[in-house]
Amino acid sequence: MTLSKPASDYTPRACDCGFCRKHGAAWLSDAHGALRVRLRGEPTVYRQGSAQAEFIACAHCAVLVFVRHEHEGRVHAAVNVRALDGAVSFADEQSASPQKLAPEEKRERWTTLWFSDVRIVDADD
Secondary structure, X not given: OEOOOOHHXXXXXXXXXXXXXXXXXXXXXXXXXXXXXXXXXXXXXXXXXXXXXXXXXXXXXXXXXXXXXXXXXXXXXXXXXXXXXXXXXXXXXXEEOHHHOOHHHHHHHHHHHOEOEEEEEEOOO
């Protein structure tokens, strides 16, 4: 993950929907950053709420790692900061309620705020 600002400038969003709460997810995105994900094995893929986004869980440990949304041939994504290895100091998490948004509002928000430089590759390649 490459961020365009210092980590402390980012406020992870802890979605208050049942799915994200049960998975312990707090999302981080940077429209000007880059996200590289190396997958090993077939991940578990969930679709929740408006079913526009895919939530990706690790094939080995079942931790929810990232969420992606494809719009007009472009992938946008956000990463679960609680799944990151190593000590990264982000700002305190803030509660978010995206389930209150209409599907079109979600799509607009994701394409504006999420990582748009996203590459997902097989770790064994």
